[in-house]
Amino acid sequence: MALIWGLTWLPMKIASEAVPPIFLAMIRFLLAGLFFLAFILVKGLPLKAEQPWRVIVASLLITTGCYSLLFWGVARAPTGLSSIVNLSLMPIFLILVGAFYGQERITARRLGAIALGVLGLVMLFSGRTGTAQDGALVGLAAVAVATLSYAWGAVVSRPLMQAMPPITLAFWETSIGALGLVPVSLLVEGYDPAYFVGLTDERALIGLAILVLGGSLGGFSIYLWLVRDWGAFRAGLYSFVSPVVAVAVGVAFANEAFGWPEAIGMGVMLSATALALTEGRRAAAVA
Numbered sequence: 001m002a003l004i005w006g007l008t009w010l011p012m013k014i015a016s017e018a019v020p021p022i023f024l025a026m027i028r029f030l031l032a033g034l035f036f037l038a039f040i041l042v043k044g045l046p047l048k049a050e051q052p053w054r055v056i057v058a059s060l061l062i063t064t065g066c067y068s069l070l071f072w073g074v075a076r077a078p079t080g081l082s083s084i085v086n087l088s089l090m091p092i093f094l095i096l097v098g099a100f101y102g103q104e105r106i107t108a109r110r111l112g113a114i115a116l117g118v119l120g121l122v123m124l125f126s127g128r129t130g131t132a133q134d135g136a137l138v139g140l141a142a143v144a145v146a147t148l149s150y151a152w153g154a155v156v157s158r159p160l161m162q163a164m165p166p167i168t169l170a171f172w173e174t175s176i177g178a179l180g181l182v183p184v185s186l187l188v189e190g191y192d193p194a195y196f197v198g199l200t201d202e203r204a205l206i207g208l209a210i211l212v213l214g215g216s217l218g219g220f221s222i223y224l225w226l227v228r229d230w231g232a233f234r235a236g237l238y239s240f241v242s243p244v245v246a247v248a249v250g251v252a253f254a255n256e257a258f259g260w261p262e263a264i265g266m267g268v269m270l271s272a273t274a275l276a277l278t279e280g281r282r283a284a285a286v287a
Helices: 002-006 009-015 021-043 052-074 079-100 108-124 134-162 166-189 194-198 202-230 232-240 242-253 260-286
Strands: none
Touching (some): 002 202, 052 079, 052 134, 052 166, 079 108, 079 134, 079 242, 108 232, 108 260, 134 202, 134 232, 166 202, 232 260, 242 260
């Protein structure tokens, strides 16, 4: 999951150069919903949505709220900085919202893991914030709000995973959220037939393939299973691993610098992941 989601940032940015970002997000999740539905029908899984109002709220938070802001923000801000904001805030928001709902405990070890992970992120991308301009800062603020929306939706979703197969829940959250993106795209970006023509652009086609098949069908399905079995906080620990992937992609395809700050930062982040996961293993052993 960390590998998949670490690879989606660049295609998202590139595809947004061919079509408006929120329109792109809408198409992504409409397509993903169709793929989820086909899988469910082939496997003969139940399609009924349990607790429909909770499903609707989670869908609007996870898909509509998060991805309208995320795609819009990434289109205006550097990809690396956007990933920093998203990945550093995700575990913080997950544990805080989870604690508010009584799903997570705020322990010293978890606070330490969060602090260590954020420190690693700062070290990993040290010296890169100077490239942010006014427009980019607005985009980064949108990414921050998107992260909160996603974390909130993930916590709301967890009780649903005990009553519904993760794939079924993924279908409903993806499809309902995609329908919610339709009016948002119309209000923010307007309607233009050229948007659909833009979907035939190579940048949009490749971006959608990676975002739909990898990010939605692969990464999101794995994430729902992890939230169900691990809880929102531990599932969110991909935030400390995905930047390693982002750095590797940057070095390989964008000639980004890689030195001691990046190497040390990755080591610190992996240590943070190990620290938090160790608590989970110890708790399981005691139970």
